[in-house]
Amino acid sequence: MIDLKLLQKDFDASAASLKRKNVDSELINSLKTLSETLKNTKLVYESAQAAQNERSRLFGQYKKEGKSTDELKVEVDAAKAQLVDLLEAQRIAEEALETIAMRVPNFPDSDVPDGEDENDNVELRKVLTPPVFSFTPKEHWELAEQNGWIDFERGVKLAKSRFSVVSGMGARLERALINFMLDFNRERGFMEVSVPMLVNRRALEGTGQLPKFEDDLFKVDGEELFLIPTAEVPLTNLYQDEILNAQDLPIKMTGYTSCFRKEAGSGGRDVRGMIRQHQFHKVELVSITRADQSDGVFDEMVACASDLLAALGLPHRLVTLCTGDLGFGAARTVDLEVWLPGQNAYREISSVSNTRDFQARRAKIRYKEEGKNILAHTLNGSSLAVGRTMVAIMENFQQEDGSIILPTVLQKYL
RNA sequence: GGACAGCUGGCCGAGUGGUCGAAGGCGCACGCCUGGAACGCGUGUAAAGGGCAACCUUUCUAGAGUUCGAAUCUCUAGCUGUCCGCCA
Numbered sequence: 001m002i003d004l005k006l007l008q009k010d011f012d013a014s015a016a017s018l019k020r021k022n023v024d025s026e027l028i029n030s031l032k033t034l035s036e037t038l039k040n041t042k043l044v045y046e047s048a049q050a051a052q053n054e055r056s057r058l059f060g061q062y063k064k065e066g067k068s069t070d071e072l073k074v075e076v077d078a079a080k081a082q083l084v085d086l087l088e089a090q091r092i093a094e095e096a097l098e099t100i101a102m103r104v105p106n107f108p109d110s111d112v113p114d115g116e117d118e119n120d121n122v123e124l125r126k127v128l129t130p131p132v133f134s135f136t137p138k139e140h141w142e143l144a145e146q147n148g149w150i151d152f153e154r155g156v157k158l159a160k161s162r163f164s165v166v167s168g169m170g171a172r173l174e175r176a177l178i179n180f181m182l183d184f185n186r187e188r189g190f191m192e193v194s195v196p197m198l199v200n201r202r203a204l205e206g207t208g209q210l211p212k213f214e215d216d217l218f219k220v221d222g223e224e225l226f227l228i229p230t231a232e233v234p235l236t237n238l239y240q241d242e243i244l245n246a247q248d249l250p251i252k253m254t255g256y257t258s259c260f261r262k263e264a265g266s267g268g269r270d271v272r273g274m275i276r277q278h279q280f281h282k283v284e285l286v287s288i289t290r291a292d293q294s295d296g297v298f299d300e301m302v303a304c305a306s307d308l309l310a311a312l313g314l315p316h317r318l319v320t321l322c323t324g325d326l327g328f329g330a331a332r333t334v335d336l337e338v339w340l341p342g343q344n345a346y347r348e349i350s351s352v353s354n355t356r357d358f359q360a361r362r363a364k365i366r367y368k369e370e371g372k373n374i375l376a377h378t379l380n381g382s383s384l385a386v387g388r389t390m391v392a393i394m395e396n397f398q399q400e401d402g403s404i405i406l407p408t409v410l411q412k413y414l
Numbered sequence: 415g416g417a418c419a420g421c422u423g424g425c426c427g428a429g430u431g432g433u434c435g436a437a438g439g440c441g442c443a444c445g446c447c448u449g450g451a452a453c454g455c456g457u458g459u460a461a462a463g464g465g466c467a468a469c470c471u472u473u474c475u476a477g478a479g480u481u482c483g484a485a486u487c488u489c490u491a492g493c494u495g496u497c498c499g500c501c502a
Contacts, residue, residue: 042464046471053471056483060432069482076482243424243461245442364462368424371443371459 001101001361004035017107020114020323031100038093045086052079102205103212106358108323109332115322121335122322127306128315130339135400139342140391141273144170146402149394150274161271162263162278170390173406174281176413177386178256181283181308185254185383188304190285193255195234198225203237206363208329208355215264218278227260231284232380237363239288244367244376250289250297254383257282274387275347281386287379288365291357294377298354302334305350305383312407314392315339317346331356336384338392349388352381 007014007028015028055076062069113122144150149170155163166174186192201224204210209217209229218227228234235253244251259282270276285304287297302318309316321333330353337346357375360366366373397405406414 039464042471046464049472050470053483057433059482063432063482073482080482245424366461368442373461 001358002104002107003357003361004031004097004101007032008035014107017110018104020112021105021108021326022324023104027100027104031097031104034093034097034100038090038097041086041090041093045083045090048079048083048086052076052083055079102362105326105328106331106355108326108330109354109356112326112332113320113322114324116324117322118325120322121319121325124318124320124334126315126317127310128313130315131341131396133341137341137395137398138402139273140340140394142342143394143398143402143404144274147394147404149173149390152273159278162276164274164277172414173390173393173410174386176410177389178281178283179413180410181383181386182254182256184308184311185283185285185304188300190252190254190287190304193235193238193253195231195238195255195257197228197234197257197260199228199233199237200224201226203233203240203363206237206240207233207359208362209233212328216262218260218262228257229261230259230380230382231255231257231282232286235284235286236288236359236365236378236380239365239376240363242365243373244288244365246290246367246369249367249376250287250293252285252287252297252300254283254285257284274391277387282382283384283386285352285379285381285383288360289377289379290367290369291374291377294354294356294379298332298334298352298379301352301379301381301383302336305336305352305381308383309336309338309349311409312389312393314389314396316349327351327353329353329355329358331358338388340392340395341398342395347388349392350382350384352379354379 002014002018011032015025015032018028019025055072059069059072059076062072113120115121141150141152145152147170148168149166151165151167155165158165182192198220201210204217204226217229220226234257235255238253239251258279260279263276263278266276274280285301287294287301289297306316306318316336316338319335319337321330321335326333333351333353335348336350336352338349339345340347355378357377359378360375363378365376365378367376368374393407394404397407399405
């Protein structure tokens with residue numbers, strides 16, 4: 001959630017900032033109006049309540065002193081009805097504000113480039129040179145089927161479309177990648193954590209998936225539980241509603257989970273192959289930091305993911321997302337796009353975001369510094385999406401006969 | 415699934431109707447002590463919101479109720495623990 005005080009205090013600048021993220025200006029205006037209404041409503045209620053509290057205090061005093069309370073009781077009863085109405089008005093104002101505020105995205109950082117969509121993202125740098133082939137490189141699904149690694153049909157038989165089965169060397173590669181990634185991240189100072197893959201509504205509100213994006217989530221029937229779309233949700237919410245010691249920060253974590261997404265809005269994109277599945281594996285990085293640490297940790301996380309790709313020998317590039325392509329909770333995001341020879345294109349394999357205090361405000365993650373409670377900064381990044389890494393390995397290291405040479409760093413994991 | 419017990423501040427824990435936002439302890443911060451530290455001693459220390467000072471409001475798991483007044487009484491839900499049952 002954005003800082004509503006800031007919106008009040010510096011409305012023009014805040015509104016301009018949100019507009020860069022394509023937030024409807026009517027929404028911004030109503031946010032302002034609603035928070036002002038709430039403030040006024042509260043003021044009225046609170047002074048009425050203060051008067052009532054005083055009368056109740058007197059009541060006790062009169063009883064002790066043996067004075068008559070008859071007159072006071074008439075007063076108290078009269079004020080009571082009014083208080084109920086005022087409280088109800090306040091509740092309505094609160095609800096109205098929250099309904100909107102929880103659906104407003106985060107401010108982008110001021111230095112994030114303006115833009116409409118992914119075409120306006122800005123390339124930071126390229127790492128490693130794409131391989132040159134003496135033959136026409138195949139796309140990964142062809143290679144996967146030829147090598148017997150992935151069985152798309154049987155995945156559909158077991159569940160539905162966008163599910164697949166990985167077997168043989170494919171399954172071993174998947175497991176090797178997960179272990180390699182976790183070890184790599186751990187060596188960079190990220191503590192390994194294993195978390196639930198089902199979470200409650202509160203957790204998803206904390207990181208911003210709810211209330212706005214419920215259609216993208218798989219929900220367990222009859223339970224208030226959802227399958228996680230990313231390990232970012234449980235890892236970040238680990239510290240939900242806690243006040244941390246400043247000296248314990250930054251907390252840097254890595255975790256492996258399966259992720260589940262409905263891919264509701266993805267239309268017919270990437271239906272073939274394993275780029276966009278309902279269930280996929282991902283090793284995630286999450287950090288909780290002090291406000292002054294998050295830029296530094298952000299760079300560490302980007303470097304960690306990029307170095308991981310480099311260690312696997314995978315050519316990739318780093319791009320800064322423009323305002324229009326930025327996610328709901330992100331103030332800034334760097335995407336890592338891996339080179340896919342079969343598609344002759346760079347495709348997203350990791351996304352590292354700094355949400356600043358946006359998630360922390362929702363999830364109430366704070367730290368104590370000089371006696372004050374300060375909202376923490378939370379960051380998340382994939383390191384890496386396992387399925388897409390397999391795709392990249394297949395396409396980049398394919399031979400003319402369709403066989404695949406696996407990266408040497410994985411040898412000890414296979 | 416059944417029975418019983420519990421849920422209080424960063425943590426532990428006292429508190430059974432009226433200055434209780436809550437004793438005490440731990441932790442933490444500052445000061446004294448010390449060559450420096452530990453120990454010891456002293457002081458301070460819940461959160462959110464509003465004025466941004468005094469102060470006011472809200473919060474003792476959540477919701478509803480009783481009452482002039484609820485951490486304290488009643489009901490419901492959730493969670494935790496223990497025992498039993500069931501199943502891996």
